[in-house]
Amino acid sequence: MSENRPLILVTNDDSIYSKGIKSLVEAVSSLGEVIVVAPDSPQSGMGHAVTIHGILRINEEKIFGDIKAYTTSGTPVDCVKLAIAKVLPRKPDLLVSGINHGSNSSINVIYSGTMSAAVEGAVEGIPSVGFSLLDFSADADFRAAMKIAHDVSKQILEDKGLPEGTCLNVNIPKGSPEEIKGVKICRQAKANWEDNFDHRIDPMGKPYYWMLGEFKNYDKGEDTDEFALSHQFISIVPVHYDLTAYHAISHLQQWTL
Amino acid sequence: MSENRPLILVTNDDSIYSKGIKSLVEAVSSLGEVIVVAPDSPQSGMGHAVTIHGILRINEEKIFGDIKAYTTSGTPVDCVKLAIAKVLPRKPDLLVSGINHGSNSSINVIYSGTMSAAVEGAVEGIPSVGFSLLDFSADADFRAAMKIAHDVSKQILEDKGLPEGTCLNVNIPKGSPEEIKGVKICRQAKANWEDNFDHRIDPMGKPYYWMLGEFKNYDKGEDTDEFALSHQFISIVPVHYDLTAYHAISHLQQWTL
Numbered sequence: 001m002s003e004n005r006p007l008i009l010v011t012n013d014d015s016i017y018s019k020g021i022k023s024l025v026e027a028v029s030s031l032g033e034v035i036v037v038a039p040d041s042p043q044s045g046m047g048h049a050v051t052i053h054g055i056l057r058i059n060e061e062k063i064f065g066d067i068k069a070y071t072t073s074g075t076p077v078d079c080v081k082l083a084i085a086k087v088l089p090r091k092p093d094l095l096v097s098g099i100n101h102g103s104n105s106s107i108n109v110i111y112s113g114t115m116s117a118a119v120e121g122a123v124e125g126i127p128s129v130g131f132s133l134l135d136f137s138a139d140a141d142f143r144a145a146m147k148i149a150h151d152v153s154k155q156i157l158e159d160k161g162l163p164e165g166t167c168l169n170v171n172i173p174k175g176s177p178e179e180i181k182g183v184k185i186c187r188q189a190k191a192n193w194e195d196n197f198d199h200r201i202d203p204m205g206k207p208y209y210w211m212l213g214e215f216k217n218y219d220k221g222e223d224t225d226e227f228a229l230s231h232q233f234i235s236i237v238p239v240h241y242d243l244t245a246y247h248a249i250s251h252l253q254q255w256t257l
Numbered sequence: 258m259s260e261n262r263p264l265i266l267v268t269n270d271d272s273i274y275s276k277g278i279k280s281l282v283e284a285v286s287s288l289g290e291v292i293v294v295a296p297d298s299p300q301s302g303m304g305h306a307v308t309i310h311g312i313l314r315i316n317e318e319k320i321f322g323d324i325k326a327y328t329t330s331g332t333p334v335d336c337v338k339l340a341i342a343k344v345l346p347r348k349p350d351l352l353v354s355g356i357n358h359g360s361n362s363s364i365n366v367i368y369s370g371t372m373s374a375a376v377e378g379a380v381e382g383i384p385s386v387g388f389s390l391l392d393f394s395a396d397a398d399f400r401a402a403m404k405i406a407h408d409v410s411k412q413i414l415e416d417k418g419l420p421e422g423t424c425l426n427v428n429i430p431k432g433s434p435e436e437i438k439g440v441k442i443c444r445q446a447k448a449n450w451e452d453n454f455d456h457r458i459d460p461m462g463k464p465y466y467w468m469l470g471e472f473k474n475y476d477k478g479e480d481t482d483e484f485a486l487s488h489q490f491i492s493i494v495p496v497h498y499d500l501t502a503y504h505a506i507s508h509l510q511q512w513t514l
Contacts, residue, residue, distance in 0.1 A: 045310070047303070055465040056454070058464075077368075086456075110380075119367065159512075163502065163504065166505045169500075185506055195338045195342050196342055197339065208312040209313040209314070210312060238506060239500045243376075244496065245420065245495040248423045253442050
């Protein structure tokens with residue numbers, strides 16, 4: 001293996017056994033040396049969680065042929081941290097996360113383990129991208145997602161990176177490649193989940209809850225990820241981790257504390 | 258209880274049994290009707306994790322005298338969602354999270370369960386603040402933190418809120434109230450954790466890891482939270498959940514995909 005080949009770290013949140021990560025490995029394997037470090041069990045909705053009060057395990061898994069692959073017992077962000085500190089021979093040239101089974105557009109970016117892995121990559125100075133397909137089914141059609149994953153990864157490797165401190169949130173509409181109308185660079189739509197909880201009684205007579213929710217998009221803008229996706233375009237949102245609300249600073253400076 | 262009294266939701270990530278949340282309840286109890294919904298076990302580092310593949314429990318806890326208090330089996334964000342959907346009589350006028358045992362300044366905002374609870378509040382349209390004391394000890398001196406928690410909460414309730422879509426990340430230096438020099442409105446410093454992992458062998462001969470890390474502040478700015486805290490000032494950073502890196506959009510629009 002030439003030392004000049006780009007080193008690509010692949011991770012996800014649906015676990016190493018999902019179709020999505022297999023598709024992502026296939027999509028980028030021609031672009032460099034691929035190493036997979038992914039959770040050993042589903043970690044959807046883990047956000048930017050890290051394991052600070054428990055132990056972590058790493059195990060090698062021979063499931064992608066010649067490509068080196070490891071599971072960890074941790075979250076997606078744990079996977080990125082373990083990969084950099086303990087698995088990879090050097091800092092990777094690219095981190096790709098996904099392909100997630102389900103949308104990570106708009107507000108979902110903050111709950112998503114897929115995107116938190118990409119954000120962690122950006123924090124560590126690695127050009128990073130999360131890919132998500134708007135199809136939850138285990139055997140979804142990943143062809144369009146694989147094509148954009150390949151094309152975006154190639155572009156980043158040829159460009160030598162992304163603007164400093166940013167990663168990308170790429171969402172792909174459900175359907176066949178022929179149904180995709182194109183690619184749009186977008187902002188995150190203003191949306192949230194209207195939560196509800198299913199109330200049940202366990203066999204011991206005690207109550208418990210399952211989280212439910214309805215996605216509400218309040219954003220009428222035509223430059224949002226939700227608008228692009230609803231018109232069968234792939235959405236790409238540049239994402240950063242400086243959460244400072246700069247526009248609110250002057251308001252707060254009027255306070256007397 | 259008058260219906261005109263503000264309704265205040267208190268939560269945290271160190272669990273309902275920590276000194277920090279007890280201090281926060283005391284700090285804000287004179288300002289309105291307080292209801293506590295907090296994790297039943299420590300949830301530090303849980304970021305914006307939500308429980309979507311498991312069940313959740315709610316239990317009433319009589320540990321704050323007349324103040325209604327509930328534990329949940331979930332993460333800090335689960336607590337906020339459960340509180341709004343299942344516990345509170347109406348949307349609260351204020352959400353306060355903490356007082357965290359340990360810093361949530363700069364990049365820690367994305368790993369912090371304390372701050373993720375506040376961000377979730379903002380997503381739900383509730384004026385929300387996370388408070389964190391730069392002292393990990395279980396019996397830390399919370400007096401300065403209690404004073405700023407009271408003062409900020411009072412200001413928000415009198416102001417009828419915060420700028421739309423923002424919450425506050427308030428960090429308090431370690432020490433007595435007399436050692437605090439004042440309050441600064443700041444931006445999030447550019448910093449990260451240089452991770453390492455302690456490698457050990459379990460009794461069965463198998464390896465495992467504990468996460469370690471060294472905090473690295475790369476930011477020389479004098480308008481950052483790290484600068485304020487290192488000079489014994491309380492830092493307040495307005496935080497939002499629109500992660501769009503607007504400055505990167507024009508760069509990406511030059512790509513041909």
